[in-house]
Amino acid sequence: MPNLLLAYLAWTIAWHGFEFYLGRRQAASVRGHRDAVPAAFVASVPIADHRRAADYSLARLRFGEFAGAIDLAVSLVGLLWAFDAVAGLAAIWAPPSILRSLLILGVLWVCGSLIGLPIGAWRDLVLEQRFGFNRKSTGLFIRDALTSLGLTALIGGPVVAGILWAMRDLSGYWWVWVWAALTLVMFAAPTIHVRIVAPLFNRFTPLQGELADRIEGLLARCGFRSGGLFQMDASKRSSRGNAYFIGFGPTKRIVLFDTLLDKHDTDEIEAVVAHELGHFRHHHTLFGMLRGIVGLFVMLAVVGWLARQPWLLPGFGIRHADPALALLLAVLLAGAVSPLLGLLGNVVSRRHEFQADDFARRTVGAAPMISALTRLARDNASTLTPDRLFSLVHDTHPPVPVRVARLVA
Ligand SMILES: [Zn+2]
Structure with a gap:
C-alpha cells in the first residue's frame, strides 16, 4: 500500500x-x-x-x-x-x-x-x-x-x-x-441566506406585541440597531427552542424560534436575546x-x-x-x-x-x-x-x- x-x-x-x-x-x-x-x-x-x-x-x-x-x-x-x-x-x-x-x-x-x-x-x-x-x-x-x-x-x-x-x-x-x-x-x-435560502425552509413573521416592545427596549438600552425582529416557524421540524442573529451592520436580523417563544417567559427570552447581544458587543x-x-x-x-x-x-x-x-x-x-x-x-x-x-x-x-x-x-x-x-x-x-x-x- x-x-x-x-x-x-x-x-x-x-x-x-x-x-x-x-x-x-x-x-x-x-x-x-x-x-x-x-x-x-x-x-x-x-x-x-x-x-x-x-x-x-x-x-x-x-x-x-x-x-x-x-x-x-x-x-x-x-x-x-x-x-x-x-x-x-x-x-x-x-x-x-x-x-x-x-x-x-x-x-x-x-x-x-x-x-x-x-x-x-x-x-x-x-x-x-x-x-x-x-x-x-x-x-x-x-x-x-x-x-x-x-x-x-x-x-x-x-x-x-x-x-x-x-x-x-x-x-x-x-x-x-x-x-x-x-x-x-x-x-x-448572510444576505443570500436571509433573502433566498431561509425562506425556502421556513416562514418569518415580524414579532409583535409586549415581547417585541420589551426586546426593542433592551436593544435601545444596549445601543443596538437591528434590521428587524422575526419569529420563525421552527416548530414544523423540531420542538427545540433557539434564537439567532444574522447579517451585518444595521441590516442584521434577530430571529426567535416559535418553540422558544412557546416555552419561555418574557424574562427568559429577554435574557437569551441579551446573551446574543453580548456576542455582538x-x-x-x-x-x-x-x-x-x-x-x-x-x-x-x-x-x-x-x-x-x-x-x-x-x-x-x-x-x-x-x-x-x-x-x-x-x-x-x-x-x-x-x-x-x-x-x-x-x-x-x-x-x-x-x-x-x-x-x-x-x-x-x-x-x-x-x-x-x-x-x-x-x-x-x-x-x-x-x-x-x-x-x-x-x-x-x-x-x-x-x-x-x-x-x-
Ligand atoms: Zn452564545
Missing part, C-alpha cells in the same frame, strides 16, 4: 478510535449519574426529566458511533477503490476537461449523499421521534433533503467549476484568486468571520501546494489522474488537521459563550439567564453530567452546569 495512503488511513482510524474512547467515557459519566439530579438543579429539574436527558444522551451516543463507523467505511471504500474507479470510468467516456472533472466529483458527491440520506432519516424520524423532538413528517423530510441537495448542486456546482477552471488556467497562485472570490461569497452569504461574529477568512487562506495555500505535487496521486495509489482527484485528495489531506483545529475553535467559542453570559448578567441580571439555560437544558434533554474530556472535544458551548455555576458566582 502506498505510504501516503497508509499514513492517512492510520490517522483517520486513530481519530475514530479516540472518538470511540471519548464516547465510552461520556456514556459512563451519563449512566453513572442517571439516578441523581446534580445538587444545583434539584429544585429546577425533576428526576424524570433528568433520566430522560440521560437516556437521550446515551441513544445519541450509540447513533453517533454507528454513523461514525459508516463514515469510516465510506472513506475507506472511497480511498481504496471508488475515487480511482470513477475517474477510470470517466476517462473512458471523455477526454480531460472541466466537465469530466465535474462529472467525477458529482458522481462521488451523489453516492455520498445517498448513503447519508437514510442515516439522516434515522436520526430525525426514529431517534428524535422517540424522544418527542421530531415534528417532521416523512414528506417534509424528503422535501427538505431534495431542496438542500438541489441548492448544493446549484451553488456548489458553479463554485467547483470555477475552482477547476482557476486550477487549469491561472498560475500556481490560482488559490489566491479562489480565496478572494470565496471571501466575497462569505460576505454575501464583543465582536464575536466579526472575529469568527476574520478567523474564517484567515483559515480559508491557509487551507487554500496548503491545498494549492498539495494539488501540484507529482507525488500526491501516486501516494494515494491513484492510477487515473484527473485534476478533480488532485483537488479532492489535497482537500482531504489538508482537512486531516481539522479535528485539531476544531479543538482550538471550541476553546475560543467557549470563552465567547462566557463573555456573552457575562454581558447578559450585566444587562438583565443572572436569574433570568440561569432560568433560561436550565429550561433549555431540560427541554432539549441535554445532559447535566457530561464527561469533561468528551465535552472539551465536542462542545462549542460550555456545559450548562458550568455556565450556571459561573453566573451564580
Whole structure:
C-alpha cells in the first residue's frame, strides 16, 4: 500500500478510535449519574426529566458511533477503490476537461449523499421521534433533503467549476484568486441566506406585541440597531427552542424560534436575546468571520501546494489522474488537521459563550439567564453530567452546569 495512503488511513482510524474512547467515557459519566439530579438543579429539574436527558444522551451516543463507523467505511471504500474507479470510468467516456472533472466529483458527491440520506432519516424520524423532538413528517423530510441537495448542486456546482477552471488556467497562485472570490461569497452569504435560502425552509413573521416592545427596549438600552425582529416557524421540524442573529451592520436580523417563544417567559427570552447581544458587543461574529477568512487562506495555500505535487496521486495509489482527484485528495489531506483545529475553535467559542453570559448578567441580571439555560437544558434533554474530556472535544458551548455555576458566582 502506498505510504501516503497508509499514513492517512492510520490517522483517520486513530481519530475514530479516540472518538470511540471519548464516547465510552461520556456514556459512563451519563449512566453513572442517571439516578441523581446534580445538587444545583434539584429544585429546577425533576428526576424524570433528568433520566430522560440521560437516556437521550446515551441513544445519541450509540447513533453517533454507528454513523461514525459508516463514515469510516465510506472513506475507506472511497480511498481504496471508488475515487480511482470513477475517474477510470470517466476517462473512458471523455477526454480531460472541466466537465469530466465535474462529472467525477458529482458522481462521488451523489453516492455520498445517498448513503447519508437514510442515516439522516434515522436520526430525525426514529431517534428524535422517540424522544418527542421530531415534528417532521416523512414528506417534509424528503422535501427538505431534495431542496438542500438541489441548492448544493446549484451553488456548489458553479463554485467547483470555477475552482477547476482557476486550477487549469491561472498560475500556481490560482488559490489566491479562489480565496478572494470565496471571501466575497462569505460576505454575501448572510444576505443570500436571509433573502433566498431561509425562506425556502421556513416562514418569518415580524414579532409583535409586549415581547417585541420589551426586546426593542433592551436593544435601545444596549445601543443596538437591528434590521428587524422575526419569529420563525421552527416548530414544523423540531420542538427545540433557539434564537439567532444574522447579517451585518444595521441590516442584521434577530430571529426567535416559535418553540422558544412557546416555552419561555418574557424574562427568559429577554435574557437569551441579551446573551446574543453580548456576542455582538464583543465582536464575536466579526472575529469568527476574520478567523474564517484567515483559515480559508491557509487551507487554500496548503491545498494549492498539495494539488501540484507529482507525488500526491501516486501516494494515494491513484492510477487515473484527473485534476478533480488532485483537488479532492489535497482537500482531504489538508482537512486531516481539522479535528485539531476544531479543538482550538471550541476553546475560543467557549470563552465567547462566557463573555456573552457575562454581558447578559450585566444587562438583565443572572436569574433570568440561569432560568433560561436550565429550561433549555431540560427541554432539549441535554445532559447535566457530561464527561469533561468528551465535552472539551465536542462542545462549542460550555456545559450548562458550568455556565450556571459561573453566573451564580
Ligand atoms: Zn452564545
